[in-house]
């Protein structure tokens with residue numbers, strides 16, 4: 001009798017642990033995905049590639065990562081094969097996508113280490129088939145690209161450097177999120193900071209090297225709003 005009760009309790013515990021683990025694995029999956037997107041951005045892969053196929057573009061420069069995943073997912077040698085393609089480029093090798101794209105070959109990615117190429121290839125091959133996660137990642141991708149194109153990335157990093165001796169130029173996006181996430185009206189306030197700059201304010205972030213953020217005069221208001229909303233939701 002006593003033993004049965006104990007077993008039920010144990011099973012309940014196991015169930016709770018499982019639920020927590022599932023939630024944790026999901027959030028780990030999201031942050032691992034985001035880290036890969038950030039690495040691919042830094043290595044310039046998105047100059048030619050997108051993650052998802054854009055239906056409006058007839059002949060993209062290069063295949064989307066989702067298409068690459070679909071083509072190679074079932075192949076045993078896919079990982080090794082693609083890592084070498086990424087590192088060495090495809091100029092002196094067979095062309096696999098010629099009819100679907102407008103570039104003739106991928107140049108060698110000389111700024112990418114074998115380890116990084118492996119990380120990105122693994123990520124590409126395991127791109128989720130789950131629609132909700134896919135939409136969320138497409139949104140993250142679009143915002144990383146907007147932030148890079150708008151020049152924000154020349155001052156802001158996504159994450160604070162783990163080396164505390166280095167004083168960064170500007171606060172990292174995830175630090176900004178942690179500071180304002182729960183404040184009412186934060187999105188509007190940050191939109192204004194982004195558009196007008198922070199020169200007239202007293203210094204908001206004491207531990208950064210630059211005195212103030214210059215105004216972003218070329219940025220559309222709706223894009224500033226989107227960037228502010230995205231930054232606030234970073235975990």
Ligand code: HEC
Pocket residue numbers: 040043044045046047048049061062063068082085086090094095096097098101103104105106107109112117120121124
């Ligand atoms: C200058 C444009 C360009 C850049 C930058 C670029 N690629 Fe490519 N990539 C291509 C083209 C074009 C192809 C298609 C080659 C073909 O037809 O076989 C391709 C193909 C691929 C493939 C599939 C290879 C195959 O044989 O099917 C992978 C994986 C890939 N790229 C990953 C990356 C990664 C990761 C980066 C960044 C480190 C990157 N690419 C940077 C243009 C580019």
Ligand code: HEC
Pocket residue numbers: 147150151152153154155156169170171176189190193194198201202203204205206208210211212213214216219227228231
């Ligand atoms: C020339 C460097 C530079 C550029 C480019 C830049 N920022 Fe900043 N940003 C800063 C600095 C420095 C601060 C901190 C200002 C302070 O401490 O008062 C800051 C602060 C911020 C803040 C927090 C504002 C607050 O009220 O706490 C946000 C959000 C932000 N930047 C987003 C962006 C976005 C989005 C872009 C691109 C459109 C951008 N920044 C471009 C340097 C820059």
